[in-house]
Amino acid sequence: MNSRQFVLASRPHGFPSSENFRIENKGLDELKDNEVLLKSWFISVDPYMRGRMNNLKSYASPFEVNQPIKGNIVARVIESKSKTFTEGDIVVGILSWATYCIEKAENLRKVDTQSVPPGYYLGILGMPGLTAYFGIMDIGKPKAGETVVISGAAGAVGIVAGQIAKIQGSYVVGITGSDEKCKLLKEEFRFDEAVNYKTATIMRNVIAAVCPNGVDVYYDNVGGEITDAVIANLNFHARIALCGQISQYNNTRVSMGPAILPILLTRSILLQGFIVSNYSDRFGEAFAQLTQWVNDGTIKYKETIIHGFDKLPDAFLGLFTGKNQGKMLIETE
Numbered sequence: 272m273n274s275r276q277f278v279l280a281s282r283p284h285g286f287p288s289s290e291n292f293r294i295e296n297k298g299l300d301e302l303k304d305n306e307v308l309l310k311s312w313f314i315s316v317d318p319y320m321r322g323r324m325n326n327l328k329s330y331a332s333p334f335e336v337n338q339p340i341k342g343n344i345v346a347r348v349i350e351s352k353s354k355t356f357t358e359g360d361i362v363v364g365i366l367s368w369a370t371y372c373i374e375k376a377e378n379l380r381k382v383d384t385q386s387v388p389p390g391y392y393l394g395i396l397g398m399p400g401l402t403a404y405f406g407i408m409d410i411g412k413p414k415a416g417e418t419v420v421i422s423g424a425a426g427a428v429g430i431v432a433g434q435i436a437k438i439q440g441s442y443v444v445g446i447t448g449s450d451e452k453c454k455l456l457k458e459e460f461r462f463d464e465a466v467n468y469k470t471a472t473i474m475r476n477v478i479a480a481v482c483p484n485g486v487d488v489y490y491d492n493v494g495g496e497i498t499d500a501v502i503a504n505l506n507f508h509a510r511i512a513l514c515g516q517i518s519q520y521n522n523t524r525v526s527m528g529p530a531i532l533p534i535l536l537t538r539s540i541l542l543q544g545f546i547v548s549n550y551s552d553r554f555g556e557a558f559a560q561l562t563q564w565v566n567d568g569t570i571k572y573k574e575t576i577i578h579g580f581d582k583l584p585d586a587f588l589g590l591f592t593g594k595n596q597g598k599m600l601i602e603t604e
């Protein structure tokens with residue numbers, strides 16, 4: 272059996288390009304006991320993978336040059352030498368960006384794709400949904416009537432974070448990169464207000480205008496000047512859930528901004544950085560709650576699905592230019 276896989280061809284300096292990826296053919300061995308042969312179906316591209324392309328110490332180890340890129344994948348079991356899985360089962364796991372692969376059974380989890388679309392296990396019922404849940408419920412802790420601002424609001428994490436904040440009774444403002452995405456946030460996902468950061472002249476004033484009572488919770492997915500503008504509008508005892516900094520991931524130099532610590536000090540603000548894996552012992556709780564919200568229609572989700580295995584680098588690069596609404600996925604079939 273032959274498979275095609277993407278390897279990291281080179282490490283990017285600044286903005287990544289398709290040159291940093293290379294597609295290769297790979298022959299697969301015979302299955303051993305407790306292994307399954309998988310065909311990739313939905314492949315997730317995620318902003319954190321940009322960090323793994325660097326050779327730097329972080330919470331996730333760097334990808335190796337000339338070795339397969341790995342990420343979250345929904346796959347179909349084609350053949351099984353495991354007692355846990357049978358042919359036709361749909362599973363999720365952290366797998367190589369490959370058309371086919373062999374994996375040990377203990378690294379896979381079977382999922383039900385009858386009641387929810389398979390891609391949801393890479394989005395709202397996967398890592399992005401769990402991240403939104405813990406950032407809002409454990410760090411932001413919005414109360415009814417409080418104002419919650421979410422940057423990167425129209426993406427995989429942001430649309431879930433905003434809707435969870437709405438469930439808590441908050442007034443929710445999303446920041447995103449186009450008028451079309453602003454409309455989507457308000458009309459599809461119940462955000463009270465949305466701001467297009469690309470057309471806003473003075474962000475700090477625009478945030479003040481749409482948040483007349485100030486900002487109590489800031490869920491930060493992007494960092495940079497957008498975050499500086501929100502921080503200027505934070506209330507006393509505000510909470511910042513520091514989830515992502517996508518505006519900084521392709522920087523070649525550390526960017527300088529205003530010194531924010533005096534604001535945090537004088538307004539008694541909590542700033543908490545977090546990685547979703549900090550909460551791994553509570554994934555069951557979050558998964559159950561998110562599944563219930565999806566099934567009863569309390570939360571809606573959106574996917575941007577690009578067809579074709581070969582488009583994986585394009586889909587990944589598209590995250591940095593805002594090509595996605597909701598979760599960016601590749602469908603291989």
Ligand code: NDP
Pocket residue numbers: 317318319398399402423424425426427428429446447448449452492493497513514515516517518519545546547548590591592593594595596597598599
């Ligand atoms: P998204 O689906 O939100 O995709 C990325 C989005 O970021 C783009 O669509 C684009 O939307 C926006 N963006 C890209 N470049 C910039 C920029 N320079 N300035 C402002 N916005 C930009 O990704 P995710 O929802 O998967 O992830 C969101 C954030 O959360 C990321 O920073 C990610 O690293 C982080 N994250 C953190 C986790 C954790 O454990 N802490 C786990 C998962 C994600 P637009 O059109 O609005 O510009």
